[in-house]
Amino acid sequence: MSDDSGRFDNGEPIAIADEDDDPDGSGSGPIVFDPSIPVVPDPSFPEPAPAPPPPAAPPPAGGPVPWRPAASLVALRNEINAIAPGRSKASDGTIGDAAHQQHHSDHNPDAEGMVRALDVTHDPAGGADMAIISERLRVAKDRRATYIIFNRRIASETHGWTWRDYTGSSPHKEHMHVSVSANDSLADDTSPWGLVGAGPGGDGGVTTDLPHGHFGLFPLNTAKASITLGATGELVLYAQSVIFFKAGGDIQLNSDFDAQTQKRVKDLQRVFARPETGDIDHETWRAIDFLTSH
DSSP states (O other), X not given: OBOTTSBBTTSOBOEEOOTTSSTTOOOOOOEEOOTTSOOOOOTTSOOOOOOOOOOOOOOOTTSOOOOEXXXXXXXXXXXXXXXXXXXXXXXXXXXXXTTGGGSOOXXXXXXXXXXXXXXXXXXXXXXXXXXXXXXXXXXXXXTTEEEEEETTEEEEGGGTTOOEEOOSSSOOOSEEEEEEOSSHHHHTOOOOOSOTTOSTTOOSSSOOBGGGTBOTXXXXXXXXXXXXXXXXXXXXXXXXXXXXXXSOOOSOOSSBOOHHHHHHHHHHHHHTTOOOOSSBOHHHHHHHHHHTTO
């Protein structure tokens, strides 16, 4: 018997004959294929193209799905880490848990494996006050962002970046949520968000105009020096501006920490249950910064 290789089981060449083996009756006999004779390829017959590789096997059912966070969100997280290197990350997150996977969420990887949402822990004591940072992002109206949620409020591009009540199941008091665009170019744009370097002067691209109540990025300078009666300068003007525009006025915007300013600082400290010293220390700065986003 033979197999399909053209050999007998004992390895001898086989003879393949049909009615055309000796059409003229010359007796030349059947053609014998001897595998020991090398075959010279005919250049007039090109080699067939190699078969394409088989498609990659899909991930096993129930196995992990490859994913990555949008690069713009990584840049945002890095900027917040630079502002508050010792902050808590207890409520930080990107990819959603099983509960998120039961409904549409930007925390779930999309068809391209990209996660377009970031949660950042609210840690005022560690320098990461999401009341302030969420407000700075809202005011900036960065075209990469689609919406922000913090402390039962939501601001979105589709509603002109105004704060509205948020009625979702999570009040988002422990963290700020940021979602970014479905446009891949925007989602992966790692341009600065304008948070690093924020301080007196309001750099970072968001306008600071203290005499007109535009605080810009000023509150993100978490290392403000304590000031007291007799101090002068931009820190005094910032405190006066917040009290004037956010806490009922009755103060002159003159950059001079005078007796009237001291009295209004004591009023503020009373409202926030701080010691009524009339000096602006770290805890009083936190209260003043808080007012800028409320």
